[in-house]
Amino acid sequence: MTRSDTDANxxxxxxxxxxxxxxxxxxxDEILDLVLPPGSPVDEVQLAERxxxxxxxxxxxxxxxxxxxxxxxxxxxxxMVSNIDFLNLHTYFDxxxxxxxxxxxxxxxHHRTExxxxxxxxxxxxxxxxxxxxxxxxxxxxxxxxxxxxxxGRNSYFTGLFNRLLDEGRRILRLYYQSYxxxxxxxxxxxHEEMIAAIAARDLETADRLARTHAEQIxxxxxxxxxxxxxxxxxx
Amino acid sequence: MTRSDTDANxxxxxxxxxxxxxxxxxxxDEILDLVLPPGSPVDEVQLAERxxxxxxxxxxxxxxxxxxxxxxxxxxxxxMVSNIDFLNLHTYFDxxxxxxxxxxxxxxxHHRTExxxxxxxxxxxxxxxxxxxxxxxxxxxxxxxxxxxxxxGRNSYFTGLFNRLLDEGRRILRLYYQSYxxxxxxxxxxxHEEMIAAIAARDLETADRLARTHAEQIxxxxxxxxxxxxxxxxxx
DNA sequence: ACGCGGAATTCTGTCGACAAATAAAATACA
DNA sequence: TGTATTTTATTTGTCGACAGAATTCCGCGT
Numbered sequence: 001m002t003r004s005d006t007d008a009n010x011x012x013x014x015x016x017x018x019x020x021x022x023x024x025x026x027x028x029d030e031i032l033d034l035v036l037p038p039g040s041p042v043d044e045v046q047l048a049e050r051x052x053x054x055x056x057x058x059x060x061x062x063x064x065x066x067x068x069x070x071x072x073x074x075x076x077x078x079x080m081v082s083n084i085d086f087l088n089l090h091t092y093f094d095x096x097x098x099x100x101x102x103x104x105x106x107x108x109x110h111h112r113t114e115x116x117x118x119x120x121x122x123x124x125x126x127x128x129x130x131x132x133x134x135x136x137x138x139x140x141x142x143x144x145x146x147x148x149x150x151x152x153g154r155n156s157y158f159t160g161l162f163n164r165l166l167d168e169g170r171r172i173l174r175l176y177y178q179s180y181x182x183x184x185x186x187x188x189x190x191x192h193e194e195m196i197a198a199i200a201a202r203d204l205e206t207a208d209r210l211a212r213t214h215a216e217q218i219x220x221x222x223x224x225x226x227x228x229x230x231x232x233x234x235x236x
Numbered sequence: 237m238t239r240s241d242t243d244a245n246x247x248x249x250x251x252x253x254x255x256x257x258x259x260x261x262x263x264x265d266e267i268l269d270l271v272l273p274p275g276s277p278v279d280e281v282q283l284a285e286r287x288x289x290x291x292x293x294x295x296x297x298x299x300x301x302x303x304x305x306x307x308x309x310x311x312x313x314x315x316m317v318s319n320i321d322f323l324n325l326h327t328y329f330d331x332x333x334x335x336x337x338x339x340x341x342x343x344x345x346h347h348r349t350e351x352x353x354x355x356x357x358x359x360x361x362x363x364x365x366x367x368x369x370x371x372x373x374x375x376x377x378x379x380x381x382x383x384x385x386x387x388x389g390r391n392s393y394f395t396g397l398f399n400r401l402l403d404e405g406r407r408i409l410r411l412y413y414q415s416y417x418x419x420x421x422x423x424x425x426x427x428h429e430e431m432i433a434a435i436a437a438r439d440l441e442t443a444d445r446l447a448r449t450h451a452e453q454i455x456x457x458x459x460x461x462x463x464x465x466x467x468x469x470x471x472x
Numbered sequence: 473a474c475g476c477g478g479a480a481t482t483c484t485g486t487c488g489a490c491a492a493a494t495a496a497a498a499t500a501c502a
Numbered sequence: 503t504g505t506a507t508t509t510t511a512t513t514t515g516t517c518g519a520c521a522g523a524a525t526t527c528c529g530c531g532t
Binding site: 253256289312 | 486
Binding site: 016017056059060063064067068075076085088091092094095098102154155156157158161165168 | 295296299300303304311312328330334338390392394397401404
């Protein structure tokens with residue numbers, strides 16, 4: 001389905017305001033899923049004829065993507081998919097660990113019963129993705145799981161910041177989960193279960209600690225993955 | 237100068253890509269400084285003839301502002317300056333306190349000597365603004381001071397998040413500092429000095445604690461201010 | 473052969489205009 | 503007089519086109 005959406009969307013007539021959202025969502029997914037690798041040139045007229053639209057809505061979508069830092073646009077010059085800053089990865093990981101902790105802690109403090117149902121549903125989806133060994137689905141469901149925890153924390157600023165952070169790191173996580181394509185990290189599923197239990201028990205400290213170890217473990221594995229890869233090919 | 241910029245900018249010829257940035261910066265400042273109060277309608281053609289531009293660059297600026305949540309745009313309908321969410325103010329304050337703490341702690345850990353010079357310079361500007369009893373300057377210099385601390389933390393994600401948060405709260409702080417127009421909170425200047433000392437001494441815990449009390453104190457005062465105001469006029 | 477300068481091309485930024493969609497106004501009807 | 507329906511009007515979303523900027527290519531000169 002995703003495949004047929006991207007290349008051959010032959011919808012002769014679209015609803016009035018849906019063009020930009022369509023282009024925005026499509027390009028966003030393609031960038032975050034590394035279909036458009038970092039550094040790829042983004043040509044407006046090319047996109048215009050691809051989506052059968054004028055350049056105006058294309059530009060609007062590009063402006064929004066630029067606002068999220070997904071594309072870099074040189075004034076009066078070419079615009080390209082933004083590069084992943086591998087040098088400052090640790091800053092991203094620090095931020096991610098902190099947000100994992102804060103959201104888990106707040107969820108333990110402020111969640112309601114209906115929140116737990118949503119979280120458990122997301123966890124079930126994540127578990128299914130892990131068992132199916134579907135890397136892309138693991139990324140999405142894992143993000144949705146932690147996003148649901150953030151929602152349960154009932155702080156729109158943190159959820160916004162956290163979702164933003166998860167999106168920004170989606171390309172990194174994409175590389176990370178790719179390396180797991182064969183073996184399945186069942187451990188993550190178990191750790192998620194523990195976090196749910198701590199949140200349900202309103203145990204702030206345990207939720208915080210679990211989120212911290214969970215996050216730091218992932219960060220360590222990503223680090224070793226990149227260290228391994230870095231010796232082979234520095235490029236990208 | 238600000239006044240003459242807003243209404244009568246009769247520059248006959250602008251450089252090619254500077255139009256959107258001009259409109260964006262101007263509108264952004266007007267929104268954050270409450271010149272355009274929340275709920276104000278934003279008319280494209282009105283702005284177009286005000287800035288002597290076509291609707292296209294105006295729209296681009298509006299898209300970027302919408303991306304930052306400063307304006308809300310109803311599809312196919314009017315677009316207006318976004319309202320301040322007074323009901324969920326505590327979520328903003330929680331996020332602000334956390335970022336104050338994190339940035340101060342990181343600054344104490346990672347700062348270099350040249351960072352301290354910048355921080356002290358910002359503090360001097362803040363002190364001057366307080367002594368001059370200039371509310372707008374106090375907002376700007378206070379934000380610049382804490383932003384400089386965040387920069388010294390050497391984590392681009394946190395600085396980005398923090399600056400974003402400071403911007404989002406600029407309208408709230410605008411209301412807050414307005415209430416101080418007469419008496420001057422010399423205490424804040426002293427607390428800033430203490431924070432600088434803790435950061436310079438690389439005392440993480442003290443920097444964290446000072447940032448926390450500093451932030452929470454401001455939050456409390458804003459709370460009481462709004463509680464006082466809330467009894468008088470609920471509107472706005 | 474190599475560097476410099478100008479022409480051509482390509483892409484972006486801006487413009488004016490048209491069409492769809494919604495809100496407001498006016499009219500018809502009970 | 504109040505309500506429903508049509509008409510008008512305002513505003514947004516989209517389009518095609520033009521002009522400015524910058525890269526590229528090509529020819530010229532040393």
